[in-house]
Structure formats: C-alpha cells, structure tokens
Amino acid sequence: MTETNIIKLRGVEKRYGSFTAATGINLELKEGEFFSLLGPSGCGKTTVLRMIAGFQEPSEGHIEIDGVSMDGVPANKRPTNMVFQSYAIFPHLNVGDNVAYGLRGRVAKPEIEERVAEALEMVELGGLQKRGATELSGGQRQRVALARALIMRPKVLLLDEPLSALDKKLREQMQFEMRNLQQSLGITFVMVTHDQYEAMTMSDRIGVMFQGRLMQVDTPTMLYARPCNREIASFIGEMNILPAAVQNEQAETSMTVDMAAFGKIEIEKNPNVTNRAKNIIVGIRPEQLEISPDKPADYPATLQGTVSNVAFYGENVHYHVKTETFEKPISVSVPNYFHTVDFQRDDKVWLGVQGASVIDLGQDKQ
Amino acid sequence: MSRPSKLTIYAFAYLGFLYLPVLFLPLFSFNSGTIVAFPIKGWTLDWYRKLGEQDALIQALWNSLTVGLIAAVLATSLGLFAARAFVRYRFRGQRASEGLVMLPLVIPGIIVASSMLVLFLFIGLKPSLTSVILGHTFLALPFAVSILKSAFDDFDASLEEASYDLGVGVFETFYRVTLPVVAPGIIASILVTFTVSFDEFVLAFFLSGNQPTLPVYIWGQIRFPAKLPNVLALGSILLLMSVLLLLLAEYFRRRSSSSK
Amino acid sequence: MSAPATLYVGFLVAAPLAILIAYSFWTQTYVTLDKTLTLQNYRDALADPLVRHLLLRSIMIAGAVTAVTVATAYPIAYFIAMKANKKTIWLLLITIPFWSSYLLRVFAWKLILGFNGVMNSALLWMGLIDEPLTFLLYNEFAVVLTLAHAWAPFAILPIYVSLQKIDPSLLEAATDLGNSKFQAFRRVTLPLTIPGIIAACLIIFIPTVGDYVTPSLVGGSDGKMIANLIQVQFGAANNWPLGATLSLMAMLSVGFVAIVLVITGTALGKRIR
Numbered sequence: 001m002t003e004t005n006i007i008k009l010r011g012v013e014k015r016y017g018s019f020t021a022a023t024g025i026n027l028e029l030k031e032g033e034f035f036s037l038l039g040p041s042g043c044g045k046t047t048v049l050r051m052i053a054g055f056q057e058p059s060e061g062h063i064e065i066d067g068v069s070m071d072g073v074p075a076n077k078r079p080t081n082m083v084f085q086s087y088a089i090f091p092h093l094n095v096g097d098n099v100a101y102g103l104r105g106r107v108a109k110p111e112i113e114e115r116v117a118e119a120l121e122m123v124e125l126g127g128l129q130k131r132g133a134t135e136l137s138g139g140q141r142q143r144v145a146l147a148r149a150l151i152m153r154p155k156v157l158l159l160d161e162p163l164s165a166l167d168k169k170l171r172e173q174m175q176f177e178m179r180n181l182q183q184s185l186g187i188t189f190v191m192v193t194h195d196q197y198e199a200m201t202m203s204d205r206i207g208v209m210f211q212g213r214l215m216q217v218d219t220p221t222m223l224y225a226r227p228c229n230r231e232i233a234s235f236i237g238e239m240n241i242l243p244a245a246v247q248n249e250q251a252e253t254s255m256t257v258d259m260a261a262f263g264k265i266e267i268e269k270n271p272n273v274t275n276r277a278k279n280i281i282v283g284i285r286p287e288q289l290e291i292s293p294d295k296p297a298d299y300p301a302t303l304q305g306t307v308s309n310v311a312f313y314g315e316n317v318h319y320h321v322k323t324e325t326f327e328k329p330i331s332v333s334v335p336n337y338f339h340t341v342d343f344q345r346d347d348k349v350w351l352g353v354q355g356a357s358v359i360d361l362g363q364d365k366q
Numbered sequence: 367m368s369r370p371s372k373l374t375i376y377a378f379a380y381l382g383f384l385y386l387p388v389l390f391l392p393l394f395s396f397n398s399g400t401i402v403a404f405p406i407k408g409w410t411l412d413w414y415r416k417l418g419e420q421d422a423l424i425q426a427l428w429n430s431l432t433v434g435l436i437a438a439v440l441a442t443s444l445g446l447f448a449a450r451a452f453v454r455y456r457f458r459g460q461r462a463s464e465g466l467v468m469l470p471l472v473i474p475g476i477i478v479a480s481s482m483l484v485l486f487l488f489i490g491l492k493p494s495l496t497s498v499i500l501g502h503t504f505l506a507l508p509f510a511v512s513i514l515k516s517a518f519d520d521f522d523a524s525l526e527e528a529s530y531d532l533g534v535g536v537f538e539t540f541y542r543v544t545l546p547v548v549a550p551g552i553i554a555s556i557l558v559t560f561t562v563s564f565d566e567f568v569l570a571f572f573l574s575g576n577q578p579t580l581p582v583y584i585w586g587q588i589r590f591p592a593k594l595p596n597v598l599a600l601g602s603i604l605l606l607m608s609v610l611l612l613l614l615a616e617y618f619r620r621r622s623s624s625s626k
Numbered sequence: 627m628s629a630p631a632t633l634y635v636g637f638l639v640a641a642p643l644a645i646l647i648a649y650s651f652w653t654q655t656y657v658t659l660d661k662t663l664t665l666q667n668y669r670d671a672l673a674d675p676l677v678r679h680l681l682l683r684s685i686m687i688a689g690a691v692t693a694v695t696v697a698t699a700y701p702i703a704y705f706i707a708m709k710a711n712k713k714t715i716w717l718l719l720i721t722i723p724f725w726s727s728y729l730l731r732v733f734a735w736k737l738i739l740g741f742n743g744v745m746n747s748a749l750l751w752m753g754l755i756d757e758p759l760t761f762l763l764y765n766e767f768a769v770v771l772t773l774a775h776a777w778a779p780f781a782i783l784p785i786y787v788s789l790q791k792i793d794p795s796l797l798e799a800a801t802d803l804g805n806s807k808f809q810a811f812r813r814v815t816l817p818l819t820i821p822g823i824i825a826a827c828l829i830i831f832i833p834t835v836g837d838y839v840t841p842s843l844v845g846g847s848d849g850k851m852i853a854n855l856i857q858v859q860f861g862a863a864n865n866w867p868l869g870a871t872l873s874l875m876a877m878l879s880v881g882f883v884a885i886v887l888v889i890t891g892t893a894l895g896k897r898i899r
Contacts, residue, residue: 055527075530088528092546101542102532152532377705380698381719384778387734388723390744394737402737403747448631463632469639472829474836474880476853477873480860481642484870488645504638507631565727568838572860581729588733588843601733605726612725616718 006031006156006188007052012061014047021047022212025061029156034182034189036199039209040235045192046160048209052190053158054078066155081149082158085165087141089133095120096129099148119147122181139170146178150185157182159191163198175202196236200224208232216272226359228272230281233361239283240330241361246278257282259358261325262301266355273362281364286333288357291319291343292350299352305330307347317341321351391605395598402594413599423600426583430564433495433579437502438560444503445510445555446548452511453518471508478505479572486573493575501569506559513558513619517551550621557615561608580604649870659867667871677855681876684851685883687766688834691773692827698774699781699826704815706782707789717786724779729839735772736843739763764846772840781826788822789815813898820895827891828884835880852876 005028012025022044029035037045050056052063054075063070065079081102090098096116103112120126123143136144142162149157162178163171179202182189193199199206200220207217216228227233230241247256247264256266259282267282290296295304308329309320316336320329330351334342343349395414399407417423451457452464470478478501486497525547529539567581574582584600587593651663671677706716723731738744739762746758761767792815800810838853845851852872859869 053527053531055530075527076533076535080531082528082531084524084528086522086524088522088524090525090528090543090547101529102534106533148528148532371709373701373705373709376701377710377716380702380778383775384720384723387731387738387775388726390738391730391734394744401742402740402744403742404744404751405747444631444634447629451629466639467631467635469635472832473639474833474853474876476836476838476856477877478642480856480869480873481646482638483860484645484649484866485638485642500638504635507635511631561725565725565729567727567729581727584729584733597733601727601730604730608725608727609722612722 004031005029006066007190008062008064009048009052010062010064012048012051012058012063014044014051014056015059020212022051022209025214027207027214027217029188029190032186032188033204034179034191034202036191036193036203036206037209038193038196038199038206038236041194043209044212045194045209048214049082049158049160049190049192052156053080053082079155080158081152081154081156082160083142083145083149083162085161087145087165089136089141089144091133093133094129095125095131095133095136095144098133098144099129099151101148102152115151116147119151122150123147124177138166139174142166142174146181150187154187156188156190159189161192161194163193164195171198178202200236208235210235218272222272226270226272227283227361228270228274230283230361230364233283233359238286238331238333239359240286240289240328241281241283242326243364244280244282246276246280249276255360257358257360259301261323262303262353265301265353265358267358267360268356270360270362273360275363275365277363279363281361283359283361284330284353284357285359286318286331287316287335288353289330289332290352291321291332291334292352293343293347295350296352300355301358302350302352303330304348304350307343307345307349310341310343310345312336312341319343319349321349323351388605391598392602395595395602397595400592400595402598413595414603416596417599417603420596423580423583426578426580429495429574429577430580433498433502433570434560434563436499437506437563438556440499440503441506441510441559442514442552442555445507445514445559446552448507448511449514449518453515453521454523467511468508470505475568479569482569483572493573495574495577495579497573497575498570498577498579501573502563502566505566505569506562509562510555510559513555514548514551516619517548517554521547550618554615554619557611557618561611561615565604565608646870646873649867650874652867654865654867667867668875670868671871671875677852677872677875680850680852680855681879683766684835684853684876685879687769687773687849687851688831688837689883690766690770691777691834692831694770695774695777695781695830696785696823696826699778700785700823702778703782703785703789703822707786717783720782721779724776728776731776732772732840732843735768735775736763739768739771739844763844765848766845768844768846769840769849769851772844773834773837776840777830777834780829784825784829785819785822788819788825792818817895817898820891824888824891827887831887832880832884835883836876 007029009027013023014021233239244257244259305321305323308322311318319332398410570579653660749755841851
C-alpha cells in the first residue's frame with residue numbers, strides 16, 4: 001500500500017482579534033485513515049476542522065487537500081463534506097431530499113434516486129426517503145447526516161462531535177458502525193471529539209490538542225504508553241505522576257532514575273519527550289502497580305503506605321495509597337479476578353513497580 | 367370533577383373583562399335602534415348594507431390598505447436584515463442597536479406623532495399617505511424584528527454551512543435553505559405589521575393630512591351620534607379582520623418555530 | 627446588516643428630536659416663526675398652572691394605570707405559567723383582543739360606561755338601579771379602567787416570561803428547606819420575577835403618560851392629560867414651539883420617573899431574602 005498524504009496543514013494559525021484559537025498546526029493525514037482531533041472544549045480542535053472544511057480561513061499557514069492548495073477555496077468548492085454536531089438536517093425537506101440536496105441540479109434525476117437509495121441503504125435507513133425531517137430520532141438524524149455527506153463521495157469526511165448528541169448505548173453502537181463504514185469505504189475520516197474513549201476505540205491515529213496547540217500525534221496505543229508530557233498523560237486515562245532524578249543518561253534508549261522513596265530503577269527513554277533535564281517527572285498507570293500485604297519480591301522499586309480509600313468499580317478495584325514521601329496518594333487499580341476486595345481502609349500495604357511500567361515524561365513545565 | 371381554584375375563577379373573570387368591550391361592538395351593530403343601550407330594540411343588517419354606499423369610507427379603507435401593505439413590506443424587509451444580523455453575528459454596538467430598534471414600542475404615541483410631523487414638514491414632506499407609511503414602518507419595525515428574530519433563533523446556522531459544504535453557493539443556499547425555513551416567520555411578520563399599521567390612529571391623525579386612513583375616518587364619525595350604528599358595523603368588520611389576520615399570523619409563526 | 631433598520635429608527639428618533647429641541651427654543655406668533663433662541667416657551671410652560679397640573683395628573687394617572695394593570699395581570703401570568711394546562715391557548719386568548727384597533731376598544735368602553743350607555747341601561751333594565759350611575763364615565767376612573775384593559779397583554783407577557791424561566795426545582799428546594807407555599811412564592815418566585823414586573827411597568831407607564839385617545843374619549847374634563855394639550859398646540863392653537871416644549875417636558879418627566887422606577891424596583895427586589 002502506498003501511503004499518500006490526503007491533507008497537509010503547514011504552519012496553520014487562526015486568530016480572532018487578540019485571541020489565538022489555534023497556532024503552529026503542522027499535520028499530514030494519510031489516505032484512508034481514521035484520524036481524531038482530541039482535546040478539552042475550547043482547545044481549538046473544531047477551529048482546525050472548520051478550516052479544513054473551508055468555513056474559516058487560516059490567519060497564517062496553508063492547507064492542501066489531495067495536493068491542491070485550498071487558499072481562497074470556499075467550502076462549497078472543496079472535496080470535503082461534513083457531519084455537523086447538530087446534524088443540520090434541513091427541516092423543510094424529507095429524508096430523501098435531504099440526502100439528495102448536494103446532487104440536485106448537478107446529476108441526472110434517475111441517478112440521484114439510485115444514489116440516495118444506495119446511501120440510505122449504507123447507513124441502514126433503506127426505504128425511509130419519504131420520512132419527514134422532524135420525525136427522526138437522534139440516531140436516525142445522525143445516519144441521515146452521514147448519508148447526505150457520503151453521497152457526495154468526498155475525499156475526506158469531516159465529523160464534528162458526531163456522537164455527542166446520542167445516549168451512551170447508541171453512541172457505543174455507532175462507534176463500531178462508523179468504524180466499519182470507514183474501513184469498507186476507504187475514505188479518510190477526520191473526527192473532532194472531546195471523548196478520549198471514543199477517539200481511542202475508533203481512530204488509527206489521534207492528534208491531541210491543548211490551548212490551540214497540537215501537542216502529540218500518535219496511535220492510540222502509543223498515546224497511552226508514551227505520552228509526551230504531563231497534560232497528555234493525565235488527559236488520556238489515569239496516571240500517577242511522581243518526581244524523579246536522572247542518575248545516568250549515557251545509554252541510547254534507557255536511563256536510571258531515582259524515584260525518591262521508591263528507590264532507583266532503570267527505565268526506557270521516551271522518544272516523544274523533547275525537553276530533557278536532570279529533574280524530571282515520571283508516570284505510572286494505576287493498573288501497572290503491584291499491591292500486596294508483604295514486600296513484593298522481583299520488583300526493583302517498592303514502597304510502603306496506607307490505604308486511604310477503596311472504590312469498587314465492578315471490573316476492577318481502585319485503591320488510594322497514602323505514603324510518607326509523596327503528597328498525593330498513589331492510585332492503584334486491581335482487576336477483579338476473584339470477586340473479592342483484598343484491602344480495607346487503613347491497611348498497611350506495599351507497592352511495587354517494574355522499570356518497563358515507569359513512563360519518562362521529561363522535564364515538567366510547571 | 368374537582369372544584370376550580372380561586373385562581374382559575376379569577377382567570378376566567380379576567381378573560382371576561384378582556385372580551386367584554388370587544389364583544390359589545392358586534393352585538394350592538396345588529397341593533398335596529400340608534401342608541402347603544404339595553405334593551406336591544408330589534409335585529410337588523412341595515413348598518414352593514416349602508417357601509418358600501420359611503421364613498422369617503424371606501425376611500426379611507428383604500429388608504430389604509432395601501433399604507434398597511436407598503437409599511438408591512440418595508441418593516442419586514444428592514445427587520446429581516448436586522449434580525450439575521452442580531453441572531454447570527456456578534457458585533458460592536460449590538461446591544462445598543464437592538465435597543466434602538468425596539469424604542470418605537472415605548473415612546474409615547476403623541477411624542478412620536480408630533481415630532482414626526484415637525485420633521486416631515488421641516489424636510490418639506492407635506493402630511494400625506496407617504497408620511498403615514500414612513501411613520502408606520504417606524505412603529506411596526508419592533509414587531510417585525512422580534513418575530514423574525516425568533517424565526518432566526520430556531521434556524522440553526524449550521525444548516526447554511528451544511529448547504530455550502532454540499533457544494534451549493536451563497537445565493538442558491540439563500541433560496542433553497544434560508545428562505546423556505548424562515549418563510550413562515552416572514553409571512554407572520556407581514557401579517558402582524560400590517561395589522562399594526564391598519565389599526566394605528568394617533569400617528570395617522572397627525573400625519574395623514576386630507577387623506578384619512580380608516581381609524582382617522584372613524585374618529586371623525588364618532589362625534590356624530592347619528593353615525594354611531596354605522597361606526598359599530600364598520601368597527602365589527604375591522605375587529606373580525608384583525609383577529610383573522612392575527613390567527614393566520616399565529617399559525618405561520620407556530621410553523622416557523624415547530625419545524626426545528 | 628442590521629444597519630438599515632438601526633439607521634432608519636435612529637434617524638426617525640434623532641432627527642425629529644433635534645428639530646423638536648430646536649423648535650422649543652423658537653417662538654411663533656400666529657403664522658410667523660421667530661427663530662431667535664429663547665427660553666420663553668419653557669418659562670411660559672412652567673408658569674402655567676394648567677401645564678403643571680396636566681403633567682402631574684398624567685404621571686399620576688399613568689402610575690395608577692401601571693399599578694392596577696400589573697397587580698391584576700400578575701395572577702393571570704402566574705396562572706398561565708404555573709397552573710394552566712393549555713398555556714399557548716391561554717396566551718392566544720389573552721392577546722386576541724389586543725389586536726383589535728385600540729381606538730375601537732376605547733370607543734367601546736365609552737359606549738359601555740356612558741350615562742345612557744350599555745352598563746347603565748342594562749342595570750336599569752334589570753331593575754338594579756333607579757337612575758343612571760354618573761361616576762362611570764368622564765373621569766379618572768374611566769381612564770384607568772380603559773387603559774388597564776388596553777395594556778393587559780403588555781403586563782401579562784413579560785411577567786409570564788419571567789415566571790416561565792423559573793426552574794421548578796427552585797420552588798421544591800424552598801419547600802424542602804421548610805417554606806410554606808406562600809413563603810416560597812414571596813421569597814423565590816416574586817424576586818425572580820422582578821425583572822418581568824419592571825419591564826411590564828415601563829412598557830405600560832411610558833406610553834400611558836402620552837396617551838391621547840383614552841383621555842379624549844372617556845376622560846371628560848377631569849380626565850384630560852398632557853397629550854391633549856400637546857395636540858391642541860399642534861392643532862387648533864397652532865403654537866408648534868410650545869407644543870414641542872411640552873413634548874420635551876413630558877419626555878423628560880417620563881424618563882425621570884422611569885429611571886426612579888427601575889432603581890427602586892431593583893432595590894426592592896434585592897431586599898427580599
């Protein structure tokens with residue numbers, strides 16, 4: 001498979017007066033990939049999507065789609081189509097006319113009918129052409145919005161929080177359906193979302209944005225295992241963040257760090273980290289910590305503490321362990337194998353961690 | 367059935383108070399006696415028949431229709447642009463601008479009337495239907511803007527974007543999306559502003575000169591007791607017309623906001 | 627895009643006002659307009675006991691109309707917002723009479739309240755009274771009654787809107803915290819509807835001060851208001867400069883009272899705990 005870049009953003013910036021919504025955005029999207037822009041609300045992800053769609057012009061920088069510069073090209077002349085957050089179903093048109101909207105007057109009538117039927121079939125709304133726009137359920141509106149965009153055969157489909165208006169069950173079902181649809185069509189999907197699970201379950205790659213900047217672009221697995229800084233580490237999943245001092249840095253891919261009371265441990269250097277220093281922070285996922293009544297053997301770094309909180313989640317149990325050294329309690333997650341909760345509040349416990357579980361997060365900006 | 371609460375009884379009594387005068391006009395317009403008092407002498411349609419014979423009345427009706435229609439179209443067109451801007455964009459001086467447009471609602475009528483009379487004469491515009499049209503457009507504008515604002519409120523901005531996104535240009539989008547979605551609001555606005563102009567008296571009294579509108583004509587007739595039954599018949603027809611227009615406007619306004 | 631509408635209204639507010647102000651500093655004898663600037667009109671107007679009397683009475687009557695209308699309309703707004711099943715039908719029923727010509731409605735009241743009018747003749751006919759009641763027409767009572775009728779929807783709608791916005795869980799919270807229904811109304815509902823009440827007061831008070839039709843038709847000599855005098859200056863008396871001066875004075879007094887109303891209203895609302 002040859003990997004061509006369908007979308008290129010070079011040095012894109014968007015300012016509104018003195019407010020900078022997005023800045024320094026460099027991004028290359030591959031043909032046929034499912035890409036998500038993830039970030040908290042107000043981080044600029046929707047602005048980036050709308051600049052690709054052509055609803056907003058970048059203040060700086062350039063956008064290319066399929067090798068063609070989009071400078072000055074209005075939204076209606078771009079090879080992209082969008083699924084709006086509100087779905088924007090035309091209230092005065094029925095389902096069939098909504099889906100046919102962009103083809104009217106451009107394609108012959110029999111072909112329109114054929115393509116509408118095909119598009120509705122694809123989103124599992126076959127035969128609902130005559131249904132009124134106001135008689136649709138939330139899920140159906142979403143499907144009509146998808147069909148209306150896909151019928152245009154876009155090179156890139158843009159999705160602005162496409163699932164946020166649906167309830168939890170339906171949302172999970174649509175996640176799988178949309179992923180399947182994308183894979184069978186082979187079209188590039190670019191989705192904006194604030195939901196990390198949605199981004200992780202659906203995407204090939206994720207770009208995480210904070211305060212107008214694209215901080216890391218990576219696969220879901222790498223984003224979880226090798227976040228490039230504190231913000232991403234704690235935005236995606238839960239993370240214990242501890243201070244550490246680098247002991248020797250000579251080796252190419254590994255280094256020894258001193259994690260205060262935990263002791264010294266050899267860990268992998270994180271290739272995504274750019275700002276190296278002597279005093280760094282490291283992260284440990286709660287599920288990668290060992291918790292036991294006695295000092296665990298075979299763990300290079302161990303620490304004693306007291307259970308301060310127990311939370312039973314069903315599939316796993318969360319403990320908060322208070323230690324003398326660290327200000328914040330350390331969070332530990334244990335899978336619920338045997339339907340038991342092993343520790344109670346105020347129990348004395350030992351924590352242990354392997355070097356492979358400690359993530360180098362570089363120098364802390366704070 | 368449970369006993370109605372005091373509040374419910376009060377509500378119905380209040381409704382009676384609201385409708386009392388409105389219902390007496392039609393009632394006495396069928397009275398064959400010329401004095402508006404109980405008991406009613408007998409029933410007749412004479413007063414309605416005589417209406418058609420009065421040339422001055424027909425002329426006044428014609429004046430009112432002309433003024434109402436032009437003022438309604440002017441106020442609605444101005445209101446259309448204003449409402450779209452108010453709902454869709456955020457701009458400097460927006461609050462001031464919105465407040466200013468609503469101002470005609472709260473200025474005492476006599477002051478609007480006298481100051482416009484002075485202004486129009488100052489710029490050389492003699493009292494005429496033209497000056498009444500200009501004045502009524504001013505008075506009707508707040509009604510047009512508030513109706514159209516609610517029409518645009520219900521009109522999701524992403525609908526237009528979705529249309530551009532599907533490859534359709536600005537003008538075609540206005541014609542294929544904006545207009546059909548807002549159309550009921552526009553019709554409601556025209557009906558309401560027409561009614562406002564059609565019923566307006568004080569401004570027309572000051573500005574119409576020797577071309578009276580219907581309310582000004584009625585004002586002239588009220589003073590003569592002999593003409594009273596005629597005025598009642600005419601008033602009843604006007605009441606009926608206003609109510610029908612309003613109900614029609616209400617129907618379209620509902621359609622504009624239920625089509626979300 | 628709002629520019630055309632704003633400019634139109636702005637022009638029709640600012641330009642007449644400017645000319646009105648100019649006129650108020652000019653004088654007129656018969657048909658000749660003297661454009662030397664003078665305060666003569668203001669001096670004449672302030673010295674004239676009739677002007678002071680009418681201005682004060684206009685404000686008093688408008689105040690009474692506002693108080694009566696808002697007080698009688700509040701329960702209706704409350705009923706529609708909180709109790710009625712078919713809110714939209716009720717709102718429509720309330721607004722329909724308003725869409726008939728104002729002139730005709732006032733005229734109808736004149737017919738109802740008159741010496742030989744509907745009310746008296748009905749009462750006589752039924753034998754409830756022996757001779758016609760005279761206090762019904764041509765006085766302040768008639769003016770207040772007629773205007774309270776005319777302004778009803780303008781009071782009901784803003785209060786209804788502010789009642790409608792109240793989250794029912796607020797009242798549940800008040801009850802939960804030990805308030806009786808009436809206490810919850812006084813301490814939660816009422817303060818939250820103060821903006822609606824103030825809006826209703828302004829919307830009624832301001833135009834009422836300058837009302838012309840009602841005092842002319844049902845006011846008699848006891849019910850005349852400042853607008854009648856202004857109309858005379860522009861009409862029969864043909865003294866436009868004095869008319870302009872009276873208009874401006876009416877506007878200033880209205881503005882002053884309106885500001886006082888807003889400030890005291892807001893302050894009163896804040897004192898309820």
